[in-house]
Amino acid sequence: MTERHVISLTDLTDEDVHSVVVRGARFAEGRGADGAPLAGTVTGILFRRTSTRTRTAFSAGAQRLGGGVVVFRPEELQLATGETAADTGAVLAGMLDVLVARTADDEAEMREWAALGGMSVVNAMSEQEHPTQGLADLTTLYRRFGAVEGLRVLYVGEGNNTAAALALGLTRFRDVHLHLATPPGYGLAAATATRAAKQAASCGSTFTEGQSLRDVPEGVDVIYTTRWQTTGTTKDDPDWRRSFEPFQVTAGLWRASPDALFMHDLPAHRGDEVTADVLDGDRSIAFEQAENKMWSAMAVLEWCVRGVVERRGA
The missing domain is CATH 3.40.50.1370 (Aspartate/ornithine carbamoyltransferase)
Incomplete structure (x- = not known):
């Protein structure tokens, strides 16, 4: 399976963008959350910068869709003691299905984690793009x-x-x-x-x-x-x-x-x-x-893990 990432909107096709938008609207209207599409998946939430809306949107959205959530405080990870971002990413990729990250100023760290494979990476804001x-x-x-x-x-x-x-x-x-x-x-x-x-x-x-x-x-x-x-x-x-x-x-x-x-x-x-x-x-x-950030976050998470869910249901 090839993981799906949202590090930039340029990572998505026009069809992807349109489908995520429509799906978010359907979640908002109560017509999209049939069952628990994220059941059996775990989303990690890692924010090195302050956040109210984005952090809450993805945390609440994952749980509303039946998924598990692990919230990391940067000072609690071994990154704070000198572990490399690559090593941290390799560990997280073996345990998570999605990592929602607001990390350094640029996207390089997220691209590095995405290249490892094993989990989808969602950019929750970088210097270049949100x-x-x-x-x-x-x-x-x-x-x-x-x-x-x-x-x-x-x-x-x-x-x-x-x-x-x-x-x-x-x-x-x-x-x-x-x-x-x-x-x-x-x-x-x-x-x-x-x-x-x-x-x-x-x-x-x-x-x-x-x-x-x-x-x-x-x-x-x-x-x-x-x-x-x-x-x-x-x-x-x-x-x-x-x-x-x-x-x-x-x-x-x-x-x-x-x-x-x-x-x-x-x-x-x-x-x-x-x-x-x-x-x-x-x-x-x-x-x-x-408020629409949560409905849209739900659509993003579902889009990212769709391959995982389909594979596990096969």
Whole structure:
């Protein structure tokens, strides 16, 4: 059996992305949890950085699907005493079916563990990308609009790992229009932007970037932002806030898009990236979006272990 991994959304085919999104929505609607599809499997949860939504989503999701869960605190593992990541991964691969990890700044460690074989590896956020957030966002859009195709989305703020996942995920759907408005010097990584643009072109969609809120598209369906200081990161420029202040999401953005819903991956800092009246207003679905992380996590886990379950049932 070849293990399935979600280290980047680029690891999934278009069909995979679409099926995980639909499956997450079905779990949310109570139509997907027939029996215990994760029965007999064990999911490990390893977070070296803080987490509320992602950690809880995968822990609760695995248990709701009948699977076992082992939660590791980094200081409790022998990694803290000098054991190599490769040795730790080899041990875990012999005991777990899935490892959900938020580890170092990049994906190299997770790629190393995935290469060992024996368990699926899920990236619960790296410096480059937050793929499970992207899948949860797509699930939220699907549930709210009945389809992802044809949506117009405006993202405001840093081109961080959440923005990368949104770009790599949303551009896999047809007739989508995604525009990123980012502060100068804080745009999406060039390789990610290039890939998103190519994906969009192949789907009859558009992907654009700008460095101002003056020329953003009107009549969008969704306005999305994230916190200005991504978890576990710092900025080289001590005056970085000056660059970000013009990109605060305020009620004024709704003059050009009065029907837009507001999304935020949370945690939010009211008064920084978004005003309180927007986050807590009637157009905000940020906390609905947070709940969808669990339903989407369930779909990701089921997708990862499907081969294991089928083999054991044979």
